[in-house]
Amino acid sequence: MTPQRVTLITLGVADLERSKAFYGALGWTPTREVAGEVVFYQINGMALGFFGLDALAKDQGRPDAKLGTGGMTLAQNFTTDAEVDAAYALALEVGAIALKAPEKVFWGGYSGYYADPDGHVWEVAQNPFWELSADGSLTLPAS
Amino acid sequence: MTPQRVTLITLGVADLERSKAFYGALGWTPTREVAGEVVFYQINGMALGFFGLDALAKDQGRPDAKLGTGGMTLAQNFTTDAEVDAAYALALEVGAIALKAPEKVFWGGYSGYYADPDGHVWEVAQNPFWELSADGSLTLPAS
Numbered sequence: 001m002t003p004q005r006v007t008l009i010t011l012g013v014a015d016l017e018r019s020k021a022f023y024g025a026l027g028w029t030p031t032r033e034v035a036g037e038v039v040f041y042q043i044n045g046m047a048l049g050f051f052g053l054d055a056l057a058k059d060q061g062r063p064d065a066k067l068g069t070g071g072m073t074l075a076q077n078f079t080t081d082a083e084v085d086a087a088y089a090l091a092l093e094v095g096a097i098a099l100k101a102p103e104k105v106f107w108g109g110y111s112g113y114y115a116d117p118d119g120h121v122w123e124v125a126q127n128p129f130w131e132l133s134a135d136g137s138l139t140l141p142a143s
Numbered sequence: 144m145t146p147q148r149v150t151l152i153t154l155g156v157a158d159l160e161r162s163k164a165f166y167g168a169l170g171w172t173p174t175r176e177v178a179g180e181v182v183f184y185q186i187n188g189m190a191l192g193f194f195g196l197d198a199l200a201k202d203q204g205r206p207d208a209k210l211g212t213g214g215m216t217l218a219q220n221f222t223t224d225a226e227v228d229a230a231y232a233l234a235l236e237v238g239a240i241a242l243k244a245p246e247k248v249f250w251g252g253y254s255g256y257y258a259d260p261d262g263h264v265w266e267v268a269q270n271p272f273w274e275l276s277a278d279g280s281l282t283l284p285a286s
Contacts, residue, residue: 001170002230005187007273007281008218009152010266027144031283044148045188045280047273053214060213060256060264061243068211070203071196072263075151087145100204113203120215121203123153130150130190137188138150140174 007046009074012053012067013118019050022117025094044137053118069115075123077132081110087124088112096122150189152217155196155210156261162193165260168237187280196261212258218266220275224253230267231255239265 013019020030020039031047033039040049057065078084084102091114092098102112102124111125132138156162163173163182174190176182183192200208221227227245234257235241245255245267254268275281 002233003219003279004171004184005219005279006152006191006217007187007220007275007279008266008268009149010216010218012214012216028147031285040283041147042283043188044150045186047281047283048149056214056216059243059248059254059266060216065213067213069214070208070210071155071199071212071261072215072217073153073155073199073203074149074215075153076146076148077150090145100202105202111202118214123151123202125151132150136146136148136150138190140183140185140190142174 008040009043009046009048010056011048011050011116011118011120012056013050013120014053015117016050016052018117022095023050026090044135069119070121073113073121073123075125077125077127077130077138079126079132081126084110084112084124084126088114091122091124151183152186152189152191153199154191154193154259154261154263155199156193156263157196158260159193159195161260165238166193169233187278212262213264216256216264216266218268220268220270220273220281222269222275224269227253227255227267227269231257234265234267 030039031042038051040047057063057067088102096114099113105111109127113123115121173182174185181194183190200206200210231245239257242256248254252270256266258264
């Protein structure tokens with residue numbers, strides 16, 4: 001059995017300082033870092049780290065692989081559409097790539113997408129069926 | 144300010160049933176699903192979902208995009224090297240693609256990588272500097 005959990009999300013990036021600047025402009029503060037090598041942020045329940053894209057390919061045992069983005073995405077849920085709009089606008093203001101402006105979506109919520117400077121995709125969403133915990137973490141409602 | 148948090152990790156996949164079978168063989172149980180459309184698993188602090196790769200590209204507002212994998216990875220940390228070996232062996236046994244067998248690594252831990260049937264990359268690791276909480280979540284030590 002493999003536990004149903006994740007302890008670290010790693011984003012491979014071309015330039016650690018650029019990533020720190022982008023996420024810093026969103027309001028994020030690094031928790032730990034090894035200068036020029038890796039930066040970690042504490043998030044709910046786990047860590048999110050930035051690591052050189054080439055170093056990540058090498059770490060995966062395939063130094064010549066061209067690693068891709070977009071097929072795995074991260075979402076931030078908010079409680080109101082206005083918060084979604086604000087998060088999307090701020091990201092674009094500080095250098096995100098616009099993918100889809102927030103709009104009402106088929107499943108009954110409100111959602112937009114942007115990519116960070118390395119193409120890592122973030123969704124910003126409001127889901128009326130999912131209640132956020134006071135600390136911002138998410139517990140799925142029972143089926 | 145955008146909160147330093149993630150509420151949902153989404154993996155775009157070619158075949159939801161194949162994904163359910165693979166993660167089910169690892170020991171995972173779906174928390175919610177809409178048959179043939181999306182499957183969600185509760186993990187520590189957030190949800191992890193599987194969604195069709197084409198549907199994900201469309202949802203991102205770029206239906207013709209060829210979404211990639213490997214540049215964003217997920218890690219499971221364990222407390223012993225033996226647990227890392229067991230998790231890696233089980234994954235391969237149930238259809239994972241071997242990337243790097245677990246080995247001692249430069250930062251002082253023990254780590255291996257495999258890819259799921261869609262190429263989504265998982266690291267299995269033991270990090271002597273990071274203590275896991277009793278519930279399996281991770282709080283980074285202060286700098």
